[in-house]
Amino acid sequence: MSSSKHILPFQLAILLLAIVSVSIGCGRTAQHPPESDHQIWRFAIEESEGSVQHVYATQFKRQIEAATSGGVEVVVYPYGTLGTSTQITEQLNLGALEFAMASPGSIGKFIPETQVFLLHFVLSNSDIVNQQILSSPEVLETFDTLYRDKGLKLLSIFPEGEMVWTTQKEVRSPKDFQGVKIRVMTSPMLIDAYAAYGASPTPLPYAEVYSALQLGMVDAQVNPIFAIERQKFFEVTEWLIFPGHAHFVTTVVANQEFYDNLSEEDQAIVDQTIADLNDYIFEQQVQFQSDRLKAIVREMQQKRAKLNICGDLSDFIESLSTQERQELIDDNPFLNITPALTPAERERFQQASKEARKTFLQIGGPKADEILSLIRQVKNRVLDNAAQVEPQSESRLPGPE
Numbered sequence: 001m002s003s004s005k006h007i008l009p010f011q012l013a014i015l016l017l018a019i020v021s022v023s024i025g026c027g028r029t030a031q032h033p034p035e036s037d038h039q040i041w042r043f044a045i046e047e048s049e050g051s052v053q054h055v056y057a058t059q060f061k062r063q064i065e066a067a068t069s070g071g072v073e074v075v076v077y078p079y080g081t082l083g084t085s086t087q088i089t090e091q092l093n094l095g096a097l098e099f100a101m102a103s104p105g106s107i108g109k110f111i112p113e114t115q116v117f118l119l120h121f122v123l124s125n126s127d128i129v130n131q132q133i134l135s136s137p138e139v140l141e142t143f144d145t146l147y148r149d150k151g152l153k154l155l156s157i158f159p160e161g162e163m164v165w166t167t168q169k170e171v172r173s174p175k176d177f178q179g180v181k182i183r184v185m186t187s188p189m190l191i192d193a194y195a196a197y198g199a200s201p202t203p204l205p206y207a208e209v210y211s212a213l214q215l216g217m218v219d220a221q222v223n224p225i226f227a228i229e230r231q232k233f234f235e236v237t238e239w240l241i242f243p244g245h246a247h248f249v250t251t252v253v254a255n256q257e258f259y260d261n262l263s264e265e266d267q268a269i270v271d272q273t274i275a276d277l278n279d280y281i282f283e284q285q286v287q288f289q290s291d292r293l294k295a296i297v298r299e300m301q302q303k304r305a306k307l308n309i310c311g312d313l314s315d316f317i318e319s320l321s322t323q324e325r326q327e328l329i330d331d332n333p334f335l336n337i338t339p340a341l342t343p344a345e346r347e348r349f350q351q352a353s354k355e356a357r358k359t360f361l362q363i364g365g366p367k368a369d370e371i372l373s374l375i376r377q378v379k380n381r382v383l384d385n386a387a388q389v390e391p392q393s394e395s396r397l398p399g400p401e
Helices: 010-031 052-067 085-094 112-118 127-134 137-148 188-196 206-214 225-231 256-260 264-302 314-319 322-330 343-352 354-363 368-385
Strands: 039-044 072-077 099-102 152-167 181-184 200-203 220-224 239-241 247-255 307-310 335-338
Touching: 039 052, 039 085, 052 072, 052 099, 052 152, 052 264, 085 099, 085 247, 112 137, 112 188, 112 354, 112 368, 127 152, 127 247, 127 264, 127 368, 137 152, 137 247, 137 368, 152 225, 152 256, 152 264, 181 188, 181 206, 188 200, 188 354, 206 220, 220 225, 220 247, 225 264, 247 256, 264 307, 264 314, 264 322, 264 335, 322 335, 343 354, 354 368
Parallel strands: 039 072, 039 099, 181 200, 181 220, 239 307, 307 335
Antiparallel strands: 099 247, 152 220, 152 239, 152 247
16 A cells, blocks of 8 residues: 555555554464465444444354355454554554445545535435435445555444433424534534534544543533433433434445455355345344333333333334234323424424535535535435335435535
């Protein structure tokens, strides 16, 4: 790789690579002598065990090891094992890792165009539509070119679930956000988006969110439902709001040099495994959201604590058995469900979110406008062809403003 593709400054890059190579390489040499044909592929994720990314990486490991008859061993590193998300991306770029998850919040520092997936109302409020957008050849090829310029190989883009607000009060319009301190990731687009809604966006490390909510340092936060359940954010807020404004998106990435140097057979195995996992992880993440929401409702019921939910829960309710529905929904005095935001209410948020879109066009890299136009075109085409999406529940992404 040429030096222009290094994400880190040279001296820091060499030091980090040496540290990682020693810490990982020692165990590898002890188990598998250099003359062995046995390979170890290292896969780092941005989430903990039991997460959507962990499910993906674990299945990737199973399929790769089965397809290579044990010739390849995949070692999965949950979040925190090898550092922060940014450090994981740096290690991948340097070849200290073969594979990694890289979400826009972290890789956007190196490939600014990926921050398009942080914008609100750019993707659909339908899981199925988003899967088709993110797996479309045009989107993958365009982003693969951007990744390649950084010494990375883009393998897949997939959604991990709808972003949900946990708040201390019901929020149905931007005016309801007035004065609300909401924790957000450190992203100019997210800061601008929630400021445009009337809130006070407050960047905080993920590990500090629970205590900040508990102590009243912030009033709200936003995450997919599986993260809300795992981190217990529902314990220290009053409402779960499903506004249909955004989905959490991540990318599966390989080191480009490693990928290019694979044998034709191994490269085909990787490509087929990724193709198989596209449908697998979509089904898994949908089930994940249902299971984790069920766990939240059940836990609050057992604690005899009030749980308020604003959103369309029809799919969730249909996923329950007759007994579960009776127990958790119909006969649950601690659960209060209010209707989902109306199209008119969502439109108010969508109009306000345009300020963040302007920010993206300024800081989203030289191809920001091209990327936003591409997502718009693919989304509108998918919506036109998706009979399962009702027109009144989904907005087409407007043209240039």
